[in-house]
Amino acid sequence: MTPVTVLGLGPMGRALAAAFAxxxxxxxxxxxTPGKAAGLDVAVAGTAAAAIAASPLVVVCVRDHAxxxxxxxxxxxxxxxxxxxxxxxxxxxxxxxxxxxxRGVDHLDGVVVATPExxxxxxxxxxxxGPGGVYEAHRSTLxxxxxxxxxxxxxxxxxxxxxxxxxxxxxxxMSGVVHMFALAGAEGIGAVEVAGHAKAVLGFFPDLVDQxxxxxxAGSFPGADxxxxxxxxxxxxxxxxxxxxxxxxxxxxxxxxxVGRAVEAGYGAEGFGRLAAPRS
Numbered sequence: 001m002t003p004v005t006v007l008g009l010g011p012m013g014r015a016l017a018a019a020f021a022x023x024x025x026x027x028x029x030x031x032x033t034p035g036k037a038a039g040l041d042v043a044v045a046g047t048a049a050a051a052i053a054a055s056p057l058v059v060v061c062v063r064d065h066a067x068x069x070x071x072x073x074x075x076x077x078x079x080x081x082x083x084x085x086x087x088x089x090x091x092x093x094x095x096x097x098x099x100x101x102x103r104g105v106d107h108l109d110g111v112v113v114a115t116p117e118x119x120x121x122x123x124x125x126x127x128x129x130g131p132g133g134v135y136e137a138h139r140s141t142l143x144x145x146x147x148x149x150x151x152x153x154x155x156x157x158x159x160x161x162x163x164x165x166x167x168x169x170x171x172x173x174m175s176g177v178v179h180m181f182a183l184a185g186a187e188g189i190g191a192v193e194v195a196g197h198a199k200a201v202l203g204f205f206p207d208l209v210d211q212x213x214x215x216x217x218a219g220s221f222p223g224a225d226x227x228x229x230x231x232x233x234x235x236x237x238x239x240x241x242x243x244x245x246x247x248x249x250x251x252x253x254x255x256x257x258x259v260g261r262a263v264e265a266g267y268g269a270e271g272f273g274r275l276a277a278p279r280s
Contacts (some may be wrong), residue, residue: 001025002141005055007048007071008086009036011116013061016085016145017042019120020059023144028054032071049074057138059110061085065092069099078104081134083142085110090157090164097130097156106134109156111163114146122147129158175251186245212273221267221274228275229268232259 001024006017009031017040021027027042030051037044045051048071052058058080060068068086076082082105084096093109100107108130118124124146128135135142135151142149152158177198184194215221235256242249258275267274 002057002138003028003055004141005029005045005051005058006042007031007051007058007060008062008067010061010063012085012112012119013059014040015116015119016059016061016112019144019146020141022120025141025144026055047074048072052076052080057081057083057141059083059085064088065096068096072099076100076103076105079106081106081108081138083108083110083128083138085112087111087163088160090161093129093160094155094157106131107156108134108138109159110142111159112145113163113166119145124148126150127152127159127162129153129160130156172251179248179251182247183242183245186247187241212276215271215273216276219277221271221277223269223271226272227269228259228262228272231272232256232263232268235259 003026004020005028006013006020007030009017009029013029013031014036017027017029017037021041027040028045028051029037029040029042030045030048031037043054045054052072052074056079058076060071060082062068062071063086065086065088068084072082082100084093084107097107097109108128111127112119113125113127114123126142126146126149128142128149129152131154132151139149139151152162155161180194180198181191184191235252239249239252239256242252262268262270262275
């Protein structure tokens with residue numbers, strides 16, 4: 001079994017350490033604040049340098065990349081492999097990969113698309129990007145973290161880019177959910193009353209995602225079902241109601257502005273998916 005070091009024992013770091021240990025990998029941990037390893041079947045290092053020295057595979061999962069760099073600046077010996085689960089932007093992942101490369105350290109960027117409780121189980125979704133050979137060399141060890149891992153390619157920023165894209169979808173959608181409840185409430189509609197209907201509407205979304213993905217890939221955006229121009233009218237009606245109640249309209253106003261720019265650019269007769277495509 002491959003020895004593993006985990007730097008950072010926040011909720012996710014602790015879950016990573018627990019999963020490695022449960023799979024039988026000798027696991028060493030370090031955390032800036034002592035005492036966070038209680039209950040884990042791990043060795044606790046007194047310093048970050050000692051923890052790094054203990055294992056060929058070093059996993060870092062701390063608050064942000066500034067914190068990661070401050071921890072790793074104690075020195076990561078050449079030949080180690082660093083797997084960074086800190087999270088952040090694609091640019092930050094690429095910068096960390098460059099930092100590691102300058103020191104002769106192999107680097108993989110990792111993203112956990114799961115709660116800490118799911119780590120180590122079959123439902124944990126993980127993304128990795130970086131050198132393919134490095135990923136393959138440690139694939140069996142990383143399998144301890146969950147059964148649903150995807151290697152996304154050599155670009156070290158690609159895992160973070162996938163994560164950012166999916167987080168974009170999630171939080172934009174969640175904004176719509178809470179705004180729906182606010183608007184419904186302003187019109188005297190209870191949250192429970194509208195929730196079932198909302199789920200029925202969302203039931204169409206998987207097919208719509210596939211449909212728009214196909215349109216973007218083909219570069220063709222037929223407006224047979226609904227045109228961008230017609231969407232503009234729908235948004236105007238919704239915004240009128242939202243504003244009448246004094247509710248926040250920032251997101252909807254931004255969407256309406258985007259639609260307006262597309263109409264002005266001559267795309268009013270095309271489908272809504274056109275907004276995902278570059279515009280000449």
